[in-house]
Amino acid sequence: MRILVLGGTVFFGRAVARQALAAGHDVTCAARGTSGDPVDGARFVMIDRSDPDGLGAIEGTFDAVVDVARKPSHVRHAVAALAGRVGHYTFVSSCSAYADAATPDQTVATGPVLPAAEPGFDDPAASPEAYGRCKVTCEELVREAFADVFVNRAGLIVGPEDPTGRFDYWVARHARGGEILAPGDPGERVQYVDVRDLADWTVRAAEESLTGTFDGIGTPITRREFHAGLQAGLGGGGTLTWVSQDFLTAHDVVAWSGPRSLPLWLPLPEYAGFLTRDTTPSLAAGLRTRPLGETAADTLAAFSDTRHITGLTEEEEVALLREWHAQ
Ligand SMILES: NC(=O)c1ccc[n+]([C@@H]2O[C@H](COP(=O)([O-])OP(=O)(O)OC[C@H]3O[C@@H](n4cnc5c(N)ncnc54)[C@H](OP(=O)(O)O)[C@@H]3O)[C@@H](O)[C@H]2O)c1
Structure with missing residues (x-):
């Protein structure tokens, strides 16, 4: 498969690229290149998602895309630039999209999400809630634009190369x-969740055309x-x-x-x-944890x-x- 990673210069994006290459796929990573380097073996395309025309260097079609964006404007520009050129689309969201942090054992089906960000709001770093609301907006933009969408709401991602410490x-x-x-x-x-397990599931989701919304996190x-x-x-x-x-x-x-x-x-x-979070649905849909x-x-x-x-x-x-x- 031809796989496009929108990101791929840091932690999870790098793990996805590494996993996709190991599975034999043709991998392109697209970013500014300021956060780090793509993994060896991946093609790198320099883009700037803050510019509506900043994805012009991405050429051709892709069987699958993995997108780690946090800003609605970045997703808006990406879905416009890639319209008609991509198959399966994974949007890496976050469990911070959920509105209720207090009730244990919620599932994707039972846990309410935050309202989408106000129109034009684009600053996920403003607060934890702003981050979650921006992710909700990003999810909606991707679902509106493409048919085969896997929304992977990641929880705490850990493992080698984690920049958070x-x-x-x-x-x-x-x-x-x-x-x-x-x-x-x-x-x-x-x-x-181990970053490599989440990356493995993300790549298999693209291979198997898994669609729907799931929590990307292991069993508590x-x-x-x-x-x-x-x-x-x-x-x-x-x-x-x-x-x-x-x-x-x-x-x-x-x-x-x-x-x-x-x-x-x-x-x-x-x-x-x-x-x-109760991740029974994610495990049933293929998430494997080490x-x-x-x-x-x-x-x-x-x-x-x-x-x-x-x-x-x-x-x-x-x-x-x-x-x-x-x-
Ligand atoms: N870490 C956790 O515990 C955790 C928990 C829940 C959810 N998540 C989610 O999981 C994902 C983690 O992704 P990640 O580890 O790859 O890190 P990330 O920090 O989200 O990576 C952002 C990527 O986008 C690129 N980028 C940023 N601004 C850009 C721009 N203007 N134009 C083009 N590219 C741009 C960056 O590369 P350049 O800077 O080189 O351009 C980088 O590769 C994110 O979606 C995050 O929200 C993480």
Whole structure:
């Protein structure tokens, strides 16, 4: 197949291109080339999606397209430029498109989505809700333009080359060992997908002409299972100290990502539905997931000297644990 990746210079787009090449496809990646390089073996076409005429360098027809856009204008320009020239179209959306982050075990069918962005609004970085609303608009634009559309609402994507540093925090932390501050309760659930598993499913979806809207995320696991999986994959000999949400909040620990954060930790009950989606339909439609230990080991092996890790510093973690024990 001739596959066009709109993107392909960073993390997921690169993983899709790599997977499509491994499956024997002819792959073209189209981007500005400012975020990184396409993978070896892919053709690269320089485009600028912020310009309505900026996709002119993409020539010919494609059996399948994979689009990772966040801005409605980028999708609008792409669907106009590619009209009549593409077959299957995967739009990589996000679970941030959902309106209800609190209710656990929602499916695509039961979970309401946010309203589309206001006409002309085009700034997904303005807020988490703006990002979700822009994704909803992008989804609608693609569905209106093409018949064979696979909307893949990705959840937390992890694994080698992840630029966010969130999952990497836990990989690095378990690799270091010692006493590890584990947030919340061991029975709470988390959810993620290995970038290579999501890429594999995306390529097979194009091959099999899968259409419809699905969540691109694995089955939820407990925090206890999450840490056990990391330890199994990394051979770490660390010990976990579970620290309550109330303590973390009272000590200004930040949720999810960023300085002084504990990545993948979210306040409950407000976010009880964010990492607990029921992905039975996705698994039935072909999503396959590898063991967490494999993801962790491969992520560690891919660490570079310039890797970006977000989360608590070692000093902050030691100080918090000291205070926790003192109480
Ligand atoms: N990471 C997560 O945990 C997570 C969770 C849920 C959903 N998602 C979704 O999953 C996808 C991840 O994609 P990704 O890892 O490939 O990263 P990304 O940061 O979304 O990549 C954006 C791609 O688009 C290109 N691009 C940006 N502006 C452009 C422009 N004006 N013209 C042409 N190309 C442009 C970039 O390349 P250049 O800069 O080189 O042009 C890059 O290749 C996204 O759709 C994201 O919303 C991610």
